[in-house]
Amino acid sequence: MxxxxxxxxxxxxxxxxxxxxxxxxxxxxxxxxxxxxLPAHEHRIQDIDEKAARRSERVVAYFFLLSMLATVAFIASYVVFPIDKIVFIFPLGHISALNLSLGLTLGIALFAIGAGAVHWARTLMSDEEVADDRHPIEAEPEVKAKVLADFAQGAKESGFGRRKLIRNTMFGALALVPLSGVVLLRDLGPLPEKKLRGTGWKKGIRLVNQSTNLPLRPEDIAVGSLTFAKPEGLEDDDEEFNNKIAKDALMLVRIQPQNIKDKQELEWSHEGIVAYSKICTHVGCPISLYEQQTHHVLCPCHQSTFDLSDGGRVIFGPAGHALPQLHITVKDGYLEAVSDFAEPVGPSFWERG
Incomplete structure (x- = not known):
């Protein structure tokens, strides 16, 4: 047919x-x-048995509590495990105990929040499917009112206001997890403490020519010349040389005393020899350009310009403050420091007054 x-x-x-x-x-x-x-809706056991709903509520709360404990363990790992402790874990091999503990605890904290939210949605929130006709993109006032009503109904059916155990433990887990980020920021490096305020210059330390490694005499500094110096005892093969020279680097110029405008600069100099930090106060670049006629030094990175005849003050560029001056004198024919710099060298930092 x-x-x-x-x-x-x-x-x-x-x-x-x-x-x-x-x-x-x-x-x-x-x-x-x-x-x-749509097929006929099938009720879950939690929908018809309050005891089952309570069990699911406790499971969700346990997940959130587990997240809270894992976050606390994440923070405690910084205290318990030294950074250089290595452990053998099969099949991973030798790994850092600190990194392993941080990864495990943070992973558990995030997983527990996700698992708790999923279990909450699957067992306690409303799961009844609702079919709705498609509508234009621009919503009508009636549709907006319906959306708000649906949202209110969904909030009511989720039990968020009624199930206080879930709500409170979820808030606790979400409040503690961001602390992991705070601890990670703290782990970017050791706290500077007072390391940024002091350098290797102390009373009685001789000035050594950075090129020849010989102690400097006043006659070694000619008028109009630029000489770079370092503290006596700081050797190029020192393991901490780069960290120390980044603060201790010094430049010396000889200016006619009558051309020095700043009274303190004149008192801290010797026969017109002035010593200033070589580290630019903008972002810490080494200063290396000197104009003999103007007594200006120029940072090659961002063109910050300082007047060495007027207290090292900034006359151009983005640098925020003057170059620190080192008080020097002469003993036994050699130039030496009277004290450390009166203020921190290099760029500004939060704790700087």
Whole structure:
């Protein structure tokens, strides 16, 4: 029998062009499959048994509590494990105990929050499927009101206000997890304490030519010359040389005393020899350019310019403050420091007054 013949025997009301029992949209006549609609909703055990709902609530709370404990363990790892402690873990091999503990505890903290939220949604929040017709992108006032009503209904069905145990433990877990980020920021490096305020210069330490490694005499500094110096005892092969020279680097110039404008600078100099930090006060670049006629030094990085005849003050560029001066004198024919710099060298930092 042909298709036409078969259709002729089918009652008119059962043709696929009609609406389904679920009042779905009309199906095109050339589509032989009607919209089956949504299946009947099956209630979960938590929906009909309050004891089961309580058990699920406790499980969710346990996940959030586990996250809180893992976050506390994450922070405690910084105290318990030294940074250089190595342990053997099969099959990972030899790894840092601190890194392993940080990874495990932070992973557990984040996983527990996610697992708790998923279990909450799967067992306690409403899971009834609702079909809604598509609508234009621009919502009508009635639709907006419906969305707000649906949101309020969803909030009510989630039990967020009624199930205080879940709510409070979730807030606790979410409040503690950000502390991991604070601890990670703290781990960017050791606290500077007072290391930024002091250098290797002390009373009685001789000035050594950085090029020749010989102690400097006043006659070694010619008018108009620029000489770089370091503290006596700081050797190039020192393991901490780069860290120390970054603060101790010194430059010396000889200016006619009558051309020195700053009174303190004149008192801290010797026969016109002035000593200033070589580290720019902008971002810490080494200063290396000197103009003999103007007594200006120039930082090659961002062109900050300082006047060495007027207290090392900034006359151009982004530097925030003057170059620190080192008080020097002469003993037994050699230049030496009277004290450390009166202020921290290099760029500004938060704790700087």
């Amino acid at each position: 042909s298709e036409t013949g078969r259709h002729a025997d089918v009652p008119e009301e059962s043709l696929p062009s009609e609406r389904t029992a679920h009042d779905s949209a009309p199906v095109k006549a050339d589509n032989p499959f009607a919209d089956p609609g």
